[in-house]
Amino acid sequence: MASAKTCISYLRNSPISLSFRxxxxxxxxxxxxxxxxxxxxxxxSANAAKYKRKDQGTQQKKKKARTTxxxxxLRDAEQFSLCDAMRYIRxxxxxxxxxxxxxxxxxxLRTLKNGAVVRNRLRLPHPVKTDxxxxxxCPSDSKSAAAARAAGATIVGEDTVFDAVKDGRIEFDRCICxxxxxxxxxxxxxxxxxxxxxxxxxxxxxxxxxxxxxTVKDMVGGSEYRERLGVVRMAIGxxxxxxxxMQRNIRAFVxxxxxxxxxxxxxxxKGIHEVVLSSTNGPGFSLNGEFRGPESVSTKELSTL
Amino acid sequence: HADVIRKFWQHYLPRLKYHNPAIPMTVDxxxxxxxxxxxxxxFTQPTNPSDPTTPLPAPTSSTSGDTAPxxxxxxxxxxxSINMKHRTDAEILTQFMEATKATVVEATPEELEEMRELExxxxxxxxxxxxxxxxxxxxxxxxxxxxxxxxxxxxxxx
Numbered sequence: 001m002a003s004a005k006t007c008i009s010y011l012r013n014s015p016i017s018l019s020f021r022x023x024x025x026x027x028x029x030x031x032x033x034x035x036x037x038x039x040x041x042x043x044x045s046a047n048a049a050k051y052k053r054k055d056q057g058t059q060q061k062k063k064k065a066r067t068t069x070x071x072x073x074l075r076d077a078e079q080f081s082l083c084d085a086m087r088y089i090r091x092x093x094x095x096x097x098x099x100x101x102x103x104x105x106x107x108x109l110r111t112l113k114n115g116a117v118v119r120n121r122l123r124l125p126h127p128v129k130t131d132x133x134x135x136x137x138c139p140s141d142s143k144s145a146a147a148a149r150a151a152g153a154t155i156v157g158e159d160t161v162f163d164a165v166k167d168g169r170i171e172f173d174r175c176i177c178x179x180x181x182x183x184x185x186x187x188x189x190x191x192x193x194x195x196x197x198x199x200x201x202x203x204x205x206x207x208x209x210x211x212x213x214x215t216v217k218d219m220v221g222g223s224e225y226r227e228r229l230g231v232v233r234m235a236i237g238x239x240x241x242x243x244x245x246m247q248r249n250i251r252a253f254v255x256x257x258x259x260x261x262x263x264x265x266x267x268x269x270k271g272i273h274e275v276v277l278s279s280t281n282g283p284g285f286s287l288n289g290e291f292r293g294p295e296s297v298s299t300k301e302l303s304t305l
Numbered sequence: 306h307a308d309v310i311r312k313f314w315q316h317y318l319p320r321l322k323y324h325n326p327a328i329p330m331t332v333d334x335x336x337x338x339x340x341x342x343x344x345x346x347x348f349t350q351p352t353n354p355s356d357p358t359t360p361l362p363a364p365t366s367s368t369s370g371d372t373a374p375x376x377x378x379x380x381x382x383x384x385x386s387i388n389m390k391h392r393t394d395a396e397i398l399t400q401f402m403e404a405t406k407a408t409v410v411e412a413t414p415e416e417l418e419e420m421r422e423l424e425x426x427x428x429x430x431x432x433x434x435x436x437x438x439x440x441x442x443x444x445x446x447x448x449x450x451x452x453x454x455x456x457x458x459x460x461x462x463x
Contacts, residue, residue: 091323095314095332301327 092282098240138178147213
């Protein structure tokens with residue numbers, strides 16, 4: 001019976017045949033609420049009794065929260081040497097100004113979620129952000145004024161500064177004062193102008209100092225970092241830096257973080273898990289710790305714009 | 306048009322930069338779109354004809370401002386300009402390659418494998434997302450019907 005066979009095979013292969021999908025949702029005669037389906041007297045049907053869960057599965061649903069952050073195996077990750085990563089990042093940042101795009105380093109730590117965090121200031125060998133304008137209040141012709149100018153202060157002086165501030169021309173971001181000029185400063189009454197901006201020098205904040213040159217140098221180069229959600233992130237260079245400059249900066253940063261971790265109490269088990277180099281407009285590249293690989297481009301070629 | 310030039314900047318220029326890391330490539334942007342749009346290539350004269358592969362001294366070796374310009378830098382004499390307005394980015398690229406006599410870097414078999422795998426992954430994820438969207442839509446539809454039914458019952462009982 002060829003025709004019957006073809007009929008059956010047609011039925012089996014037709015697209016409208018029923019497929020047995022597992023029914024995980026309620027079988028719905030939807031216009032009646034659930035209660036009317038329980039049998040009277042609390043007796044369950046035989047079918048329901050067969051499939052009723054005997055264990056206490058529904059009471060143990062609370063999931064345990066993780067105490068540490070997830071760590072991925074670094075052997076699966078694709079890692080790069082510094083020169084290779086810089087070559088890729090420079091390609092991603094092509095056409096941007098060499099001072100506008102910054103490299104950033106992310107240190108992923110092995111740590112508890114609710115433990116102590118690493119937080120500190122650091123001076124990089126090659127500072128990233130160097131355009132902090134500092135105003136120094138001290139007699140214009142003294143030794144401290146010369147030291148301040150050498151260290152890179154923008155505005156140095158006494159009466160000239162007072163007049164400028166009173167006029168409203170505040171062209172600086174930080175202000176420090178020499179101890180000897182403090183009296184004059186307080187008499188000049190600049191608190192009205194500088195106070196609300198947080199620029200008024202005061203002994204409490206450490207902005208009234210004896211050694212002006214060293215303080216200015218301190219302020220200009222320092223960059224701060226802190227650990228957020230198990231990662232320490234900091235800007236570590238500008239796009240125009242050479243691989244050697246980047247290497248020095250990266251070494252200084254990683255050494256600084258390692259020292260901070262060691263200074264935490266001995267009970268805390270923190271460690272550096274992964275180091276990732278990225279930039280403002282580029283992706284992240286996990287670093288394997290080497291400066292250059294066997295096929296890396298020479299550092300001279302990575303130094304030009 | 307600004308879009309085409311931006312596409313050239315974002316698609317082709319990174320590849321050029323990756324394969325020629327020593328060549329400086331800069332982009333100057335203007336506020337208005339109405340001005341001219343040109344791609345200028347600066348050529349240097351090879352001083353040592355017997356050894357054309359050594360890179361010539363560049364203007365500066367470090368653009369972080371630490372070093373002064375090197376003394377052996379010779380400014381360029383020959384320039385080639387390409388007008389980018391009203392051209393597609395593929396045309397700009399072909400003109401550029403002709404002007405610089407560039408050699409095409411072919412993808413290695415491993416890289417071709419990777420690209421193929423990524424494409425397959427993309428296709429797979431699209432199929433998966435369509436399927437899961439179906440399931441979620443169905444679930445939402447039933448939840449809505451249930452809520453509507455309960456609302457009807459409450460209205461009837463009241």
